[in-house]
Amino acid sequence: MSSQLQEQRQSKLDRLREMGIDPYGRRFPDAAAARDIVARYEASRPADGHAADAAAGAAAEMVVCAAGRLLALRDFGKLAFADLVDATGRIQVCFNKKELGEQFEVYKLLDLGDLIGVRGPLFTTRTGEITILIRELTVLCKSLLPPPEKWHGLVDVETRYRQRYVDLFANRDVRETFYKRSRIIAQFRRMLDSWGFMEVETPTLQAVYGGAAARPFITHHNTLDMDLYLRISPELYLKRLLVGGLEKVYEFSRNFRNEGISTRHNPEFTLMELYQAYGDYNDMMRITETLVSSAAQEICGSMKLPFRDYEIDYTPPWPRRKYADLVAEYAGVDIRDEAAVRAKAKALGIEGSNKALPVVVNEVFEATVEEHLIQPTFVLDYPAAICPLTRRSPDDPDIALRFELFVAGMELANAYTELNDPAVQEENFRGQLAGEADGETMRVMDEDFVAALKYGMPPAGGLGIGIDRVIMLLTNSPSIRDVILFPLLRGGGAAVAETADQTPPAQA
RNA sequence: GGGGGAGUAGCUCAGUCGGUAGAGCAACUGCCUUUUAAGCAGUAGGCCCUGGGUUCGAGUCCCAGCUCCCUCACCA
Numbered sequence: 390m391s392s393q394l395q396e397q398r399q400s401k402l403d404r405l406r407e408m409g410i411d412p413y414g415r416r417f418p419d420a421a422a423a424r425d426i427v428a429r430y431e432a433s434r435p436a437d438g439h440a441a442d443a444a445a446g447a448a449a450e451m452v453v454c455a456a457g458r459l460l461a462l463r464d465f466g467k468l469a470f471a472d473l474v475d476a477t478g479r480i481q482v483c484f485n486k487k488e489l490g491e492q493f494e495v496y497k498l499l500d501l502g503d504l505i506g507v508r509g510p511l512f513t514t515r516t517g518e519i520t521i522l523i524r525e526l527t528v529l530c531k532s533l534l535p536p537p538e539k540w541h542g543l544v545d546v547e548t549r550y551r552q553r554y555v556d557l558f559a560n561r562d563v564r565e566t567f568y569k570r571s572r573i574i575a576q577f578r579r580m581l582d583s584w585g586f587m588e589v590e591t592p593t594l595q596a597v598y599g600g601a602a603a604r605p606f607i608t609h610h611n612t613l614d615m616d617l618y619l620r621i622s623p624e625l626y627l628k629r630l631l632v633g634g635l636e637k638v639y640e641f642s643r644n645f646r647n648e649g650i651s652t653r654h655n656p657e658f659t660l661m662e663l664y665q666a667y668g669d670y671n672d673m674m675r676i677t678e679t680l681v682s683s684a685a686q687e688i689c690g691s692m693k694l695p696f697r698d699y700e701i702d703y704t705p706p707w708p709r710r711k712y713a714d715l716v717a718e719y720a721g722v723d724i725r726d727e728a729a730v731r732a733k734a735k736a737l738g739i740e741g742s743n744k745a746l747p748v749v750v751n752e753v754f755e756a757t758v759e760e761h762l763i764q765p766t767f768v769l770d771y772p773a774a775i776c777p778l779t780r781r782s783p784d785d786p787d788i789a790l791r792f793e794l795f796v797a798g799m800e801l802a803n804a805y806t807e808l809n810d811p812a813v814q815e816e817n818f819r820g821q822l823a824g825e826a827d828g829e830t831m832r833v834m835d836e837d838f839v840a841a842l843k844y845g846m847p848p849a850g851g852l853g854i855g856i857d858r859v860i861m862l863l864t865n866s867p868s869i870r871d872v873i874l875f876p877l878l879r880g881g882g883a884a885v886a887e888t889a890d891q892t893p894p895a896q897a
Numbered sequence: 898g899g900g901g902g903a904g905u906a907g908c909u910c911a912g913u914c915g916g917u918a919g920a921g922c923a924a925c926u927g928c929c930u931u932u933u934a935a936g937c938a939g940u941a942g943g944c945c946c947u948g949g950g951u952u953c954g955a956g957u958c959c960c961a962g963c964u965c966c967c968u969c970a971c972c973a
Contacts, residue, residue, distance in 0.1 A: 393942060394907055394924060461934080468930035485930070501923070514931045538908040538922050540934045545908085547965045559908090602973050648972045751973065775973050793973090803973085868966095879964070 394535050401498040402531045410495065414529035417506040420456035424477035430511050430519050453521060455480055456506040456529060458558055459499060461539050469496070470520065473507065474558070481520040482507050492526050501539075502532035550876055563871075566864045570872055573684045573863060574641065574856065577661060580680060586637040586663060591626035593619060593643065599835045600624030600778070603646040606656075619645035624778065624851070625838045627664050628807065631849055632841045639663035641856065652868040653799060656877050659856040664807070668850035670790050673804035674767055676852060677794055678705040681765070681801075681859060689863050696797050696862050699763055707765040707794075715768060716750065720757040724750045724772065747774035762795035777817035779805040780848075794854075796862055804852040811842035 402412045430451060457475035467486040472479050486493045488509070499505065506527035514520050537543040542560040549556040549563075556563050578588065596615065598605045600622030608617050623642040630638050645657050665672055685692055685703040692704045713724045722729040727746050730753060739752045750772055762768070769792045773781050776789035790806035808814055818834050860872040870876035 397924065463932045463935050464929090465932070465935080466929045468932085470932050470935090472933090481933085483931080487930080512931095514933095516931070516933070518931090518933075520931085535907045535923060538934095540922070541909045543908070544910095545904090545965085547904090548908095550965090604972085646972075649970080651972085652967085654972070748973085755973095771973085777973090800973095 395533050398500055398531065398533045398535075401500065402533070405495070405498055405528060405531065408495070410528055412528055412531035414504070414506075414527065417456050417527060417529055419454040419508075420475070420506060421453055422477040423455055423457065423473065423475045423480040426453050426455060426480055426511070426521075427478070427519055434513075450510045452508065452510050454506065454508045455482070455521060456527075457504065458532075459501055459503045459505055460536065460558075462501060467493075470514075473505070473521075474561075476564075479561075481514075481518050483512075483514075483520045483522050484526075485522060488522055488524055489526060495526055495528065499528075500532060500535070502534070502536040503528070504530040504532070547878070550870055550878055553874055566860075566866060566872060567874065569688055569864050570860045572688045573860060576684055576687060577680055578641075580683065581639050581663065584637070584676075586639045586665075587635060589627070589630060589635065589638045589640050591620075591623045591630075591640060591642070593645075595620050597833050597835050597837075598622075599833065599838070601644075601646075603648060606645045606647050621646050622660070622853075623662050624853070625835055627662055628846060628849075628851070629838065629841045631664055631666055631807075632844050632846045636666035636847065637664070650877070652870070653858065653861075655857065655869050655873055658869070658873075660853050661856050662851065662853045664849050664851045666847040666849045669806040669848070670769075670792055670804050670850050673850040673852040674707075674709070674792060677767075677802050677804070677854065678707055678765075680854070681863075684859070685863055694863060695865050697865075697867060699797055701796060701862065702764060707767055709767045709769055709792075711770050712754065712768050712772070713770070715758045716754050718758075719761055720753050722753070745774060747772035751775050759795060759800075760798045763797055765794065765796045767792045767794055776805070777821055778808055778814075780808045780810075781813075799858055799862075800855070801858050801862070802852060802854045804850065807846070807849045807851045809842060809846040809848055811839050814842055815839045 405412045433451065455473055455475065457473040457480075459471050460474045460479075461472040463470045469484040471482050471484065473482045484493070484496045489496060506529050507521055507523045507525065508527075509522045509524040512520055512522050537555060537559045543549055543552075543556050549560075557567070558564075582588070594608070594610075594617045596617060598618040598621050600620075601624070603621045605618040605621050608619060609615070610617055620642070621644055623640050623644070627638055627640060639661060640663075641659060641661050643657055644660050646654075647656065648654065650656060663676070665676075682692060682703040682705045685694055693700055693702050695701075716722060716724050720733050722733045724730060730746065730750055734749050734753050737753065737756050739749065739756060744752075758768075770782065770788045771779070771791045771793075773779070773787050773789040776791050779789035779791045782788040782790055792802075792804050793800055794802035794804075808817070818839070822834060857869050857872050860866070861869060864872060866872050
């Protein structure tokens with residue numbers, strides 16, 4: 390049973406306590422990063438390798454301190470080598486009975502997975518690996534459960550998601566993905582800040598939800614005794630800030646959509662939205678290109694990155710293609726030719742003959758065009774009827790000044806020249822409400838938003854970038870669950886829920 | 898919700914025709930002072946996802962359920 394392995398570790402823990410050693414450690418402030426230790430040592434030693442090192446080493450012994458998790462062990466009895474893994478990388482450490490003396494007994498009570506701190510001089514082994522010769526050994530945390538196998542790591546997908554903490558320490562590439570996620574988001578923030586945007590936070594709990602067409606999660610506030618919605622989009626609040634005179638704002642917002650789950654959809658996901666007063670959707674295209682392409686270059690090291698079977702080239706500028714032209718090219722129909730569009734939809738097996746033409750057109754677009762948009766492509770000028778928050782083209786009232794960015798067949802970004810005419814906005818809302826029977830459209834009139842527009846919102850460009858999907862692309866992760874630390878799973882999470890299935894005490 | 902796949906030791910995986918459950922890693926006991934998935938010898942470790950059914954006998958066959966993965970549907 391697993392308890393056998395656990396009991397063995399527990400008994401080692403008990404023995405450590407008997408020796409007067411706290412198996413759960415304490416502050417250990419002197420540890421240097423494994424990556425830095427290796428880098429410093431490489432820089433300081435002669436270029437011709439370890440032959441000269443033996444002589445030079447005695448003269449200038451470099452004593453270092455490191456801390457991390459013990460994750461591989463090669464034991465020779467009185468000598469052992471192990472991998473010590475910290476947040477920055479891996480460094481080999483050497484347990485030598487001669488060097489450790491009495492502390493060698495402590496080493497014998499260690500297991501894979503334990504957290505330790507070490508101090509000692511660096512040396513190079515016969516095979517050329519930089520290694521810390523341990524003179525002081527500190528137990529920082531005894532591990533009671535065995536780590537996954539050293540070679541394959543943790544593979545079982547369900548366990549990886551449910552016990553991400555194991556996945557992270559066992560699989561280096563998983564750590565790398567989430568480091569990159571953090572750095573990409575940090576870079577986005579740096580760039581936006583440098584362009585004069587200010588970061589804001591708007592409500593996640595909303596009494597009236599809007600800004601997208603999606604089913605919301607509903608929750609309840611006890612004291613106020615009111616139902617609230619988890620936001621599906623921050624859009625309508627960010628535009629209120631434009632009215633208020635905050636001219637360049639952005640928000641990294643977690644949004645919640647009560648829809649299906651897939652490799653591209655998680656019920657909660659991160660959307661970065663920004664609004665720029667006195668701009669339009671052309672500005673948003675340039676911002677999108679700059680943000681994503683510079684993240685590719687700066688964080689991932691190249692403008693050309695693999696994703697699935699593709700090589701994606703992020704070098705700007707990216708092609709701008711008109712929506713109508715793409716439908717003509719891939720579906721072979723003119724979007725103004727209702728009979729042709731409906732015939733094509735029928736041929737594609739798209740149902741809903743009673744739907745409005747622009748809705749059918751969009752379904753044809755999704756069925757025929759999207760899969761072909763592999764390299765970064767801006768799709769411009771959507772049918773106005775499916776864009777209730779977007780300004781109409783001055784040349785054609787049926788066209789909305791909107792673009793979506795597609796990469797690898799996935800929608801990555803969505804942007805508008807924002808609609809700031811309150812009369813048109815109110816009319817669009819009413820049209821959405823009237824269309825409720827058709828399907829999932831906005832069901833609630835946001836009267837306060839219309840009131841805000843009546844005070845006057847500057848003409849503006851607005852942009853939303855699906856952060857999780859950007860991270861998928863830039864880290865070559867095929868599933869959105871690979872870039873979300875704790876994706877939603879049935880049953881909620883923890884793999885070992887047996888202890889929690891007892892009936893909880895009744896709550897008042 | 899539809900279709901397909903999977904669930905066996907702590908981890909990674911085999912398991913033939915239905916006949917008492919297997920390997921590698923990890924663990925334990927020995928030997929071993931420069932290894933790189935270290936090596937050698939030995940030991941221990943199992944609710945074969947759950948519940949029914951067929952059978953003298955089920956990890957294996959049948960039915961139902963649970964969970965995950967892929968895919969479709971849904972998702973401006």
